[in-house]
Amino acid sequence: xxxxxxxxxxxxxxxxxxxxxxxxxxxxxxxxxxxxxxxxxxxxxxxxxxxxxxxxxxxxxxxxxxxxxxxxxxxxxxxxxxxxxxxxxxxxxxxxxxxxxxxxxxxxxxxxxxxxxxxxxxxxxxxxxxxxxxxxxxxxxxxxxxxxxxxxxxxxxxxxxxxxxxxxxxxxxxxxxxxxxxxxxxxxxxxxxxxxxxxxxxxxxxxxxxxxxxxxxxxxxxxxxxxxxxxxxxxxxxxxxxxxxxxxxxxxxxxxxxxxxxxxxxxxxxxxxxxxxxxxxxxxxxxxxxxxxxxxxxxxxxxxxxxxxxxxxxxxxxxxxxxxxxxx
Amino acid sequence: xxxxxxxxxxxxxxxxxxxxxxxxxxxxxxxxxxxxxxxxxxxxxxxxxxxxxxxxxxxxxxxxxxxxxxxxxxxxxxxxxxxxxxxxxxxxxxxxxxxxxxxxxxxxxxxxxxxxxxxxxxxxxxxxxxxxxxxxxxxxxxxxxxxxxxxxxxxxxxxxxxxxxxxxxxxxxxxxxxxxxxxxxxxxxxxxxxxxxxxxxxxxxxxxxxxxxxxxxxxxxxxxxxxxxxxxxxxxxxxxxxxxxxxxxxxxxxxxxxxxxxxxxxxxxxxxxxxxxxxxxxxxxxxxxxxxxxxxxxxxxxxxxxxxxxxxxxxxxxxxxxxxxxxxxxxxxxxxxxxxxxxxxxxxxxxxxxxxxxxxxxxxxxxxxxxxxxxxxxxxxxxxxxxxxxxxxxxxxxxxxxxxxxxxxxxxxxxxxxxxxxxxxxxxxxxxxxxxxxxxxxxxxxxxxxxxxxxxxxxxxxxxxxxxxxxxxxxxxxxxxxxxxxxxxxxxxxxxxxxxxxx
Numbered sequence: 001x002x003x004x005x006x007x008x009x010x011x012x013x014x015x016x017x018x019x020x021x022x023x024x025x026x027x028x029x030x031x032x033x034x035x036x037x038x039x040x041x042x043x044x045x046x047x048x049x050x051x052x053x054x055x056x057x058x059x060x061x062x063x064x065x066x067x068x069x070x071x072x073x074x075x076x077x078x079x080x081x082x083x084x085x086x087x088x089x090x091x092x093x094x095x096x097x098x099x100x101x102x103x104x105x106x107x108x109x110x111x112x113x114x115x116x117x118x119x120x121x122x123x124x125x126x127x128x129x130x131x132x133x134x135x136x137x138x139x140x141x142x143x144x145x146x147x148x149x150x151x152x153x154x155x156x157x158x159x160x161x162x163x164x165x166x167x168x169x170x171x172x173x174x175x176x177x178x179x180x181x182x183x184x185x186x187x188x189x190x191x192x193x194x195x196x197x198x199x200x201x202x203x204x205x206x207x208x209x210x211x212x213x214x215x216x217x218x219x220x221x222x223x224x225x226x227x228x229x230x231x232x233x234x235x236x237x238x239x240x241x242x243x244x245x246x247x248x249x250x251x252x253x254x255x256x257x258x259x260x261x262x263x264x265x266x267x268x269x270x271x272x273x274x275x276x277x278x279x280x281x282x283x284x285x286x287x288x289x290x291x292x293x294x295x296x297x298x299x300x301x302x303x304x305x306x307x308x309x310x311x312x313x314x315x316x317x318x319x320x321x322x323x324x325x326x327x328x
Numbered sequence: 329x330x331x332x333x334x335x336x337x338x339x340x341x342x343x344x345x346x347x348x349x350x351x352x353x354x355x356x357x358x359x360x361x362x363x364x365x366x367x368x369x370x371x372x373x374x375x376x377x378x379x380x381x382x383x384x385x386x387x388x389x390x391x392x393x394x395x396x397x398x399x400x401x402x403x404x405x406x407x408x409x410x411x412x413x414x415x416x417x418x419x420x421x422x423x424x425x426x427x428x429x430x431x432x433x434x435x436x437x438x439x440x441x442x443x444x445x446x447x448x449x450x451x452x453x454x455x456x457x458x459x460x461x462x463x464x465x466x467x468x469x470x471x472x473x474x475x476x477x478x479x480x481x482x483x484x485x486x487x488x489x490x491x492x493x494x495x496x497x498x499x500x501x502x503x504x505x506x507x508x509x510x511x512x513x514x515x516x517x518x519x520x521x522x523x524x525x526x527x528x529x530x531x532x533x534x535x536x537x538x539x540x541x542x543x544x545x546x547x548x549x550x551x552x553x554x555x556x557x558x559x560x561x562x563x564x565x566x567x568x569x570x571x572x573x574x575x576x577x578x579x580x581x582x583x584x585x586x587x588x589x590x591x592x593x594x595x596x597x598x599x600x601x602x603x604x605x606x607x608x609x610x611x612x613x614x615x616x617x618x619x620x621x622x623x624x625x626x627x628x629x630x631x632x633x634x635x636x637x638x639x640x641x642x643x644x645x646x647x648x649x650x651x652x653x654x655x656x657x658x659x660x661x662x663x664x665x666x667x668x669x670x671x672x673x674x675x676x677x678x679x680x681x682x683x684x685x686x687x688x689x690x691x692x693x694x695x696x697x698x699x700x701x702x703x704x705x706x707x708x709x710x711x712x713x714x715x716x717x718x719x720x721x722x723x724x725x726x727x728x729x730x731x732x733x734x735x736x737x738x739x740x741x742x743x744x745x746x747x748x749x750x751x752x753x754x755x756x757x758x759x760x761x762x763x764x765x766x767x768x769x770x771x772x773x774x775x776x777x778x779x780x781x782x783x784x785x786x787x788x789x790x791x792x793x794x795x796x797x798x799x800x801x802x803x804x805x806x807x808x809x810x811x812x813x814x815x816x817x818x819x820x821x822x823x824x825x826x827x828x829x830x831x
Contacts, residue, residue, distance in 0.1 A: 042656065042736070043374040044663025052378065070374070072736050074512075074529040081526060082737075107517065110524040158785065164517025186784055187514050189777070192596055192652040192659070199650070202471040202785055211666075215651045215673020293669050 030090045030270050034065040038094040040079020042072040050258050051095040053290050057281045076100045084113050088265035098257050102313045106321050107165040121306035122260040123275045126296035129229030129255050130171050133213040134205030135198050136221050143226040144246040150181035158184040160194035160206040170320045171207045171254040178248050210236045211295035228254040259306055275303055338685025342693055347387050354391035355694040358398020365406050366539045366731020368415045369399035373660050385668035390690040392661050397640045401698050404441035404633055405709050411546050416538040417601040417636045419766055420608045424628030435568035438706045440626055441633045444582050448634030449695040451586040452641030463594040464649040472781035473792045477802035479775045484809050486609035497764045504768020514777045527740040535735050536745045539728045541762035544749020547721045578630040581611050585634035593639030596646045596654035600636040605767050607635035648672050
């Protein structure tokens with residue numbers, strides 16, 4: 001897998017230099033028809049909203065309609081599968097969260113694709129940290145006290161996630177293992193259920209998107225103890241970063257992200273052109289504002305940056321999965 | 329702002345021409361998609377979502393809400409006339425609505441369903457206005473143990489409502505429970521009965537199951553039947569109106585259905601399908617003539633239809649007061665609000681009173697509009713029966729395929745609905761009740777995940793079901809139901825209902 005990955009990045013580096021020359025040709029050849037943007041989540045979900053925010057300016061730039069195709073299911077995997085079922089002519093593209101590109105091969109049998117070989121990364125779109133939220137009655141007021149509490153009562157503190165292997169689950173397990181504590185996992189199916197359970201005092205807390213916790217924090221029913229990003233997050237500037245606190249490593253970071261992808265056989269010139277358009281769109285302050293309003297910080301970069309991020313996260317979450325599987 | 333001020337303010341918002349038009353458009357569209365088998369509120373709201381980016385947040389919300397409750401009206405039409413539920417929540421209306429239509433009283437059945445839907449909605453609005461805060465509190469008091477205990481009670485209470493032989497009903501419930509196991513196990517993440525199909529990881533699609541069992545199976549069953557001869561008589565106003573004693577018989581079921589639906593609607597994760605099934609079960613239990621159920625009992629239409637409409641209104645309680653969507657459609661609506669920069673939550677009522685009260689007022693106006701619209705439409709709906717089978721049934725199959733596909737854009741689900749339809753036809757031939765299968769399928773996963781979650785949270789201590797007062801109440805009630813049924817079976821001399829009941 002790693003070998004293939006480096007071959008791909010080598011290819012990308014060489015073609016990046018040539019792509020400038022190739023672009024005028026590609027501009028004539030592509031796109032010749034409406035572009036379909038596959039999203040593995042239903043209409044109204046946050047990946048879908050991101051896709052629609054991108055689709056509008058992208059359509060204007062390409063001069064062809066960009067149609068968002070919702071193919072929800074299996075944590076976003078169906079969207080990627082459906083994109084790959086189409087021809088890689090640059091008319092079938094996708095927007096996906098991190099799961100289908102990083103943890104899915106570990107969690108789903110018969111996945112039907114290999115992220116390293118079958119996907120051509122176009123670029124990262126945006127990232128979202130998670131906050132550690134607990135009920136208002138929970139005795140600890142900051143991460144240090146929380147970890148202290150967990151050390152004294154190993155396995156007593158329960159947290160909710162949106163399922164085995166979900167971002168919320170793996171982030172909590174990573175946090176626990178880095179802090180040297182043991183937390184008790186209760187899987188749910190949606191953040192709505194997790195939040196209700198915390199409000200009802202059934203479980204102690206959980207990792208969730210800042211926007212999910214914020215309304216309850218404002219109502220005085222929840223507390224946010226820390227955030228998983230490297231720097232404070234604009235949506236919740238007062239929440240301290242977890243990195244470096246109470247024995248957590250300085251480089252502790254766990255983020256969800258959304259990325260723009262294409263089938264692997266897509267022409268490299270097309271990928272480069274798409275990447276350039278994407279970076280341009282993400283540079284627009286209106287787009288940044290819209291994304292931040294739903295909890296996402298733009299994170300533009302090259303296809304190689306995305307490849308590197310996929311490899312890095314696959315390795316990081318792979319270790320966490322190894323650990324949880326060993327414990328079960 | 330007190331309730332009266334709020335309502336007055338809400339009316340001033342909802343009566344603005346621009347808002348009013350969107351509200352009525354939504355309600356109308358909702359009824360229409362509700363009538364079409366398979367295509368439901370989900371598909372219509374998904375299609376409308378992009379439009380909401382360009383209109384005001386109030387207009388967007390009242391329009392989408394209109395589609396949501398409008399669909400509850402339309403769903404019953406095809407259930408009654410053709411035994412094809414327009415939406416899964418109206419599946420139970422086929423049980424008595426269709427027999428009534430067979431007796432030439434389709435107009436009465438439709439009238440009953442419309443008036444019950446309307447009463448259910450209006451009373452649902454009253455519940456929403458008066459009890460929203462309290463219901464939101466109750467909703468957070470319901471943990472895994474309460475859900476599990478309550479759903480087990482629902483299953484016990486409803487397990488034999490389908491009519492026909494109890495053993496056959498139970499067999500179908502069990503099949504439903506088994507089908508509910510398909511997909512990723514929430515606790516372990518294991519993939520159960522998915523046969524390597526990623527499309528099955530999230531379980532069998534409810535719409536595909538309901539449309540296959542009822543819709544496709546019914547179409548197959550009609551292939552062998554001769555077409556109707558001659559046009560049915562025109563419906564006069566007199567034929568449409570129920571007799572006075574029938575009107576009286578509707579009152580109590582509507583009241584009970586509304587209460588039940590109002591409660592279940594407010595609980596995240598339960599909703600209108602369960603409400604309508606449990607309302608039917610309740611009506612059959614409290615009825616002095618349970619044997620009339622399944623043969624065209626007015627109560628069997630009035631209760632469930634009031635329940636699902638009431639649930640559709642109170643479903644907004646957790647969405648608006650806690651920011652917690654109770655079902656996928658609510659999540660979609662929440663998404664539409666978030667796009668407009670509104671984060672519904674505990675502070676919404678204070679932060680955006682115009683939004684909350686405007687929506688409440690639009691519910692009232694929309695429902696009144698739907699009633700006025702739907703009563704004259706009954707004649708037109710009934711005339712659908714005059715369409716020759718060779719046109720009607722192929723058209724229905726097309727709509728079912730469209731509807732099933734629209735849920736998540738999966739071709740796989742169309743293949744599923746065909747297969748399920750074939751099985752459903754065989755089951756119907758052997759007079760097994762598809763309604764019971766659907767009941768097991770809807771309740772099974774809820775019971776399983778909540779039971780296991782409750783045990784996980786209590787670290788394996790079953791006393792959690794006794795120690796938590798609300799859960800304990802349900803456990804006691806369930807035990808009572810089982811004891812009652814056992815005693816009745818041993819000592820009672822209840823006349824066995826004849827086995828020919830259509831189900």
